[in-house]
Amino acid sequence: MAVASDRLLRSPSAKESLQEAVGTVRDVLDADGAAVLLAERDGRLVLGAASGLPTEAPVEELSVVGLGPGARGGAPWVAADETDxxxxxxxxxxxxxxPLLSQGRLTGLVVAVASAPGRFAEGDAARLGRLAEEMSLSLEKARIGELERSWRGWLSFVAEASDLLAGTLDQERTMALVAQLVVPRLATWCAVYTVADTDGDRDRLAYVWHADETHADGLRELLAHADLAPPMDAPGPWSGFGAAPREVRAAAGSTAHDQAYAFPLIARGRRIGTIVIGRPPGERFPRSAIELAEELSRRAALAIDNARLYSAQTAMSSALQRSLLPPGVPEIPGLEVAVVYEPAGEGSEVGGDFYDVFECPEPSAGPAAAHRWRFAIGDVCGTGPQAAAVTGLARHALRILAAEDMSVPDVLARLNRLILGEGERGRLLTLLHGEITPRPRRDGVSITLTSAGHPPPLILDPDGTVREAAGPQPLLGVFDGVEFHTDTIGLRRGQVLLCVTDGVTERRSGARLLGDGQGLERLLSGCTGLSAGAVAARIQRAVRDFGPEPSNDDVALIVLRAS
Known part of the structure; x- marks a missing residue:
């Protein structure tokens, strides 16, 4: 509500602009009189400019609260008699x-009046609404100009605060930063409340900061027992300590008598919380501090809401990412299995890499049925929901088709058709898919695999020799009717099979890639004698340490070691 109307009325340019506006209103609506009423901090309406009004008009009796929900919500209206x-x-x-609106808040009214009843129609209200929109912009510019002139000593602080608030997307850290910006520049202490997620619950006290840390515990206890910070639409005095039990107020000492001011946190048209600031009784809040705190609360509200939305998006992305990864890795006789998955970025987007290792019993399952296992590691082109859709399609299709006893090449051919059937929603997919069968007498395992456009799998022999385990074949999602074949390897005791996504081979350091010049082969050769878990950990660490900047691609790998 507050527009610092007193400052606007002291500004010659603002007063001139308001007077021109009422003259325009009278001309456009052929009215007997016109006026601009500005909202004060306490909700009262004061006369900003007028033309043709009776001198005895008791404007001081008007308040925002008495206007009704339609006006407060921003709708123009017409009144045919004096009941309005x-x-x-x-x-x-x-x-x-x-109504005059600024950043979604009611800041005043522009009115046209006539001495005869029924002079105005709904079309007049609509025209007046368009004029009010233009006036709101002019008043907002004037308000900002006056504030800048009165805050010359605070401009660097506001700029610094804006930069700091824009520099974090962590909700808790943002609220802590808001409180620490307020104290001690504007107040002795600051509390940040957030709106509870459940309707009917009181707002949550999210952060408390006091300039004197010896008073912090007493203040926190006072606030925990105080009246709820009011769900106000405009800043105003706050007196909630009176609700705290006597013993709590006594333990807080002089803090229980502090004067406080509350500022709503409004972002994207809704209240998301409240900031309450306080000073000792003898230290009056100067108007400049209140105005600066109000400006800071606007910026803080958007920063906190951005952090909240980012946190919610990250949580949803993480949940979606977890749903696209297997719940666990099965135990395979005669084989050590280790996996690594490391998404790029800060978790705000779902990655395109995935892996899976699962048991695939024979269809004619019986007590003595032979068991096989399947593994897959893939990379969907892109990130986000569309890539996640293809990832989910691929991982679940692999399990379903394997359960139908389809061979590895047939699974890839069917999955290729499924991706092509997605049309524009489809994504290119590189995939390494294989089947593990234990050999008789525990003589290692036999693996048949197909590498469809994927970085080739590598075998590490006990003597440190490294070689490729499969030849390249077309990636999925490009051509229909592709026929795939398998490569078969025997993995004996001590041998290691390494399968990675291109987040490993294409890890960048300047102009160099980790996979350049058989870089991955040399790295794997140095893992001789290590367990599967140790091999996975060493490669993961090498990928992290390869470049000075964090990786911009997901990293996934599977290590199989015959034991």
């Missing part, structure tokens, strides 16, 4: 009025 409170105050028999 604004018409009555302006001694008008008919009236057209439109």
């Amino acid at each position: 409170p604004v018409a009555a105050a302006l001694r008008a028999r008919s009236l057209a009025a439109a």
Whole structure:
């Protein structure tokens, strides 16, 4: 509500602009009189400019609260008689009025009046509403200009605060930063409340900061027992400590008598919390501190809401990412299995890499049925929901088709058709898919695999020799009718099979890639004698340490070691 109307009325340019505006309103609506009413901090309406009004009009009796929900919500209206409170105050028999809005808040009214009833129609209200929009922009510019002139000593602080608030997307850290910006520049202490997620619950006290840490515990206890920070639409004095039990107020000492001021946190048209600031009783809040705190609360509200939305998006992305990864890795006789998955970035987007290792019993399952296992590691082109859709399709299709006893090449051919069937929603997919069968007498395992456009799998022999385990074949999602074949390897005791995504081979350091010049082969050769878990950990660490900057691609790998 507050627009610092007193400052606007002291500004010659603002007063001139308001007077020109009322003259325009009278001309456009052919009204007997017109006026601009500005909202004060306490909700009262004061006369900003007028033309043709009776001198005895008791404008001081008007308040924002008495306007009704339609006006407060931003809708223009027409009144045909004096039953309307604004018409009555302006001694008008008919009236057209439109709210002045600033950043979604009611900052005043522009009205046209006539001495005869029924002079204005809904079309007049609509025209007045358009004029009010233009006036709101002019008033907002004037308000900002006056604030800048009165805050010359605070401009660097506001800029610094904006930069700091824009520099974090962690909700808790943002609220802590807001409190620490307020104290001690504007107040002795600051509390940040957030709106509870459940309707009917009281707002949550999210952060408390006091300039004197010896008073912090007493203040926190006071606030925990105080009246709820009011769900106000505009800043105003706050006196909630009186609700705290006597013993709590006694333990808080002089803090229980501090004067406090509350500022709503409004972002994207809704209240997301409240900031309450306080000072000792003898230290009056100067108007400049209140105005600066109000400006800071606007910026803080958007920063906190951005952090909240980012946290929610990250949580959803993490949940979606977890749903696209297997719940666990099965135990395979004669084989050590280790996996690594490391998404790029800060978790705000779902990655395109995935892996899976699962048991695939024979269809004719019986007590003595032979068991096989399948593994897969893939990379969907891109990130986000569309890539996640293809990832989910691929991982679940692999399990379903394997359960139908389809061979590895047939699974890839069917999955290729499924991706092509997605049309524009489809994504290119590189995939390494294989089947593990234990050999008789525990003589290692036999693996048949197909590498469809994927970085080739590598075998590490006990003597440190490294070689490729499969030849390249077309990636999925490009051509229909592709026929795939398998490569078969025997993995004996001590041998290691390494399968990675291109987040490993294409890890960048300047112009160099980790996979350049058989870089991955040399790295794997140095893992001789290590367990599967140790091999996975060493490669993961090498990928992290390869470049000075964090990786911009997901990293996934599977290590199989015959034991």
